[in-house]
Every structure is written in structure tokens, then in C-alpha cells.
Amino acid sequence: MxxxxxxxxxxxxxxxxxxxxxxxxxxxxxxxxxxxxxxxxxxxxxxxxxxxxxxxxxxxxxxxxxxxxxxxxxxxxxxxxxxxxxxxxxxxxxxxxxxxxxxxxxxxxxxxxxxxxxxxxxxxxxxxxxxxxxxxxxxxxxxxxxxTPEQEAAPEKKPAAVRESEPQAEATHTKKAPKVPVQFIAKILDDISDEDGWAQLGALGTNIGKLRPEFDPRIYGFRKLSDLIKGQAAHFELQVKGASPTGGTVLYVRNRPQ
The missing domain is CATH 3.40.50.1010 (5'-nuclease)
Structure with a gap:
């Protein structure tokens, strides 16, 4: 729609x-x-x-x-x-x-x-x-x-065998991504989580945006917030719990117990 x-x-x-x-x-x-x-x-x-x-x-x-x-x-x-x-x-x-x-x-x-x-x-x-x-x-x-990736300076061409063996970069831009604000995210989770420490991923994203309008997972080299959370597995847990009214899955996140 x-x-x-x-x-x-x-x-x-x-x-x-x-x-x-x-x-x-x-x-x-x-x-x-x-x-x-x-x-x-x-x-x-x-x-x-x-x-x-x-x-x-x-x-x-x-x-x-x-x-x-x-x-x-x-x-x-x-x-x-x-x-x-x-x-x-x-x-x-x-x-x-x-x-x-x-x-x-x-x-x-x-x-x-x-x-x-x-x-x-x-x-x-x-x-x-x-x-x-x-x-x-x-x-x-x-x-x-x-x-417009074609507008960036073209890198030196390498042999096909070398190119095929190289891993694909996940970051959306070429410069080094900044460090993920783990403590900031963890504090928000503490504030909005239920008694078991879980909070909906969507609620987490909403609250992050209220405090930091410029927050964007792509800045840190991830396409979506769920990818960012998965990439910080040492700090956070991500689980699928139930389904949304539209039929999609509902993701929940919590601080990983130390």
C-alpha cells in the first residue's frame, strides 16, 4: 500500500x-x-x-x-x-x-x-x-x-581471480565507519524494556530517533537496525517473538546479561 x-x-x-x-x-x-x-x-x-x-x-x-x-x-x-x-x-x-x-x-x-x-x-x-x-x-x-558510486574515484583494476576472492564490503560508504554507540543503545533498552529486559526493536528505533535524530545504522556500516544489533552480539540479544498484524515477524532485543 x-x-x-x-x-x-x-x-x-x-x-x-x-x-x-x-x-x-x-x-x-x-x-x-x-x-x-x-x-x-x-x-x-x-x-x-x-x-x-x-x-x-x-x-x-x-x-x-x-x-x-x-x-x-x-x-x-x-x-x-x-x-x-x-x-x-x-x-x-x-x-x-x-x-x-x-x-x-x-x-x-x-x-x-x-x-x-x-x-x-x-x-x-x-x-x-x-x-x-x-x-x-x-x-x-x-x-x-x-x-552515485560511479562518481567516486575508480580503484585500480585487479585481475578477475583476485577480485572474485575478495569479500564483499557490507558498509554503505567507503570511509571507516565510526564506533557503534553501544552504551547509548544499552541505556535506552534499560529504560523501555519489560521485566525480563526485552523490548521491541521498533520501539528501540523510535526512542533512539527521538534522542538522536541523526542516528542511522548506515553510518556504522549496517543496512538496518536489526543488522546493527546482530553485529553487536557481545552486547545485545535479538529474538523473534510472535507475528505482527500484517504477517511479518516481530523482533525483540535486550542487553545481553553479563
Whole structure:
């Protein structure tokens, strides 16, 4: 059944890379339907040339905003004004703000005050206040690696026999994955578990997202939260207990007794 959640996608082209576009909209499709897709920038600038093809491919509406004064970003103001106009139409369930700029922190907070869900998309350098102001924040380095691996520097070719003998990497991006925050996860499990120490995996993911909107298993080299938990078998136990109303299995997790 398709997700009927209506989302407005607003992209700050000055603070986002065109290389993320395919992965970006694949990610957004997990949360709802991109009913509005707008991108803001000064399209007379050669710096935004890489966006022109993806605008056509993804049917994104470009919004022209001239840089009236050097050193001042008029694009941010145009995006914020449009966001508020769209908010007051009451036609949307959430917003996707694509930028690494902390100037959108208050906008994200204001949209959430109105009961709308805010998904943020930005680079890992995005200031913490903007990340925390969103319901969920996805680092675009993950999307770029998933969506456009051909744009990365091609590795030196090896003989076929050597390539076939090499194990396949499970991480979604090439740089070394950070350490999994085991203690953080363990503390949440302690807070939400039943008397036997078990908690639904879905509840764990929900509570993690409330405290750390930027948390994503892919950052640590795992596709899903269940894979991350399995990968930390020294700390956690994962079991299937019963079935969901839709027929799927229900996973439970607990801290492994020491």
C-alpha cells in the first residue's frame, strides 16, 4: 500500500550537492510522497550548473533568487518564505529540508510546532542545532555513496581471480565507519524494556530517533537496525517473538546479561 504522507521537499542548492539527488528521492520515498519539489539558488551562477540535468530528471521546480549583495544569502530567505506559505495551505504532513546551513534551525522548529514532521538532509558538517531541530536527520554522505558510486574515484583494476576472492564490503560508504554507540543503545533498552529486559526493536528505533535524530545504522556500516544489533552480539540479544498484524515477524532485543 503506497504511503499517502504528503511531503514538501525544499532544496538549498547552494548548500547541497547534485550528486545526492537520486539517493535523496529514494530516501524520501520511504517517508511519503514528494508532492512539492522546489530548489533554490541563483541559476545564473556557473557554480550550480551540475543541478540543471537532475532538475529535469527529477522534475524539480527551480526557484530563481539573485544574490543582491555579495556575502549575503538571499536563497535562505526565499526558501523560508515559501516554506511558511506552504505550511499555511495545510496540505502537507511534513517537510524535507535539504541543506547543511544552520540558518534553517528556527524554520525546522517552527514547522514542528505546527505538528508537522521535519526530515533534514545535510552533510556531516551540519551544525548540531539544525540536526536537533528535525524529527529525523539523514547525512547526505550516505545517500551520495549509495546513489552515485560511479562518481567516486575508480580503484585500480585487479585481475578477475583476485577480485572474485575478495569479500564483499557490507558498509554503505567507503570511509571507516565510526564506533557503534553501544552504551547509548544499552541505556535506552534499560529504560523501555519489560521485566525480563526485552523490548521491541521498533520501539528501540523510535526512542533512539527521538534522542538522536541523526542516528542511522548506515553510518556504522549496517543496512538496518536489526543488522546493527546482530553485529553487536557481545552486547545485545535479538529474538523473534510472535507475528505482527500484517504477517511479518516481530523482533525483540535486550542487553545481553553479563
Amino acid at each position: 503506497p504511503n499517502k504522507t504528503r511531503l514538501a521537499v525544499l532544496i538549498d542548492a547552494d548548500n547541497a550537492s547534485a550528486a545526492i539527488t537520486e539517493g535523496l528521492f529514494e530516501e524520501i520515498a520511504k517517508y511519503g510522497t514528494a508532492s512539492v519539489k522546489r530548489m533554490y539558488g541563483d541559476w545564473t551562477s556557473p557554480n550550480l550548473g551540475s543541478w540543471k540535468k537532475v532538475m529535469l530528471d527529477q522534475s524539480i521546480q527551480p526557484i530563481q533568487q539573485f544574490a543582491y549583495t555579495k556575502g549575503k544569502n538571499a536563497t535562505d530567505s526565499a526558501l523560508i518564505i515559501d516554506a511558511m506559505d506552504l505550511l499555511y495551505t495545510r496540505r502537507f504532513d511534513g517537510f524535507c529540508l535539504v541543506s547543511s546551513d544552520s540558518d534553517f534551525t528556527r524554520l525546522a522548529a517552527r514547522l514542528r510546532e505546527e505538528g508537522l514532521v521535519v526530515y533534514g538532509f545535510g552533510e556531516e558538517k551540519t551544525p548540531k542545532p539544525f540536526v536537533a531541530a528535525c524529527d529525523k536527520f539523514i547525512y547526505t554522505e550516505i545517500l551520495r555513496a549509495d546513489a
